Amino acid sequence: MMKPAYWIARSKVIDPEQYLEYVKRAGPASQNYGARILSRGGRFETLEGTLEFQRFVLVEYPSFDAAMEFYYSQAYQEAAAFRRAGAGINELVIVEGEDSG
Incomplete structure (x- = not known):
């Protein structure tokens, strides 16, 4: 069984x-890789760490490989280049989850 x-x-x-505009470009493209948005820009409280960031996104993919394929896809790289041109700064991590079974 694949791990998410x-x-x-x-x-x-x-x-x-x-x-x-970056969100409008990246979000729909992620659906082609099985993405399921769990949280995007909702209420948060920083309990430890820097206060530099004010938007948090958590997306589940069916596998580590699917998440990586989306990241390196032409659609996402174009959206990310648009964001990097002045829309915002991201720190991004893709982490493999545990089997649900």
Whole structure:
């Protein structure tokens, strides 16, 4: 059985309008890789660590390989380049989860 993987992003939004455009580009493209958005920009409290980031995203993929394929896909790389051009800064980790069975 495949283990799920989780895309964990901490974001600093610099230009909210442009960042929304990045989300519009990246979000739908992720669906082609089996993504299931668990949390995106909701309520949060930083209990430890830096206060630099104010947006957090958690996305589940069916496997580590699927998450990596999405990250390196042309669609995501184009969206990420758009974000990096001034919309925002991300820290991104993809971590393999545990079997649910």
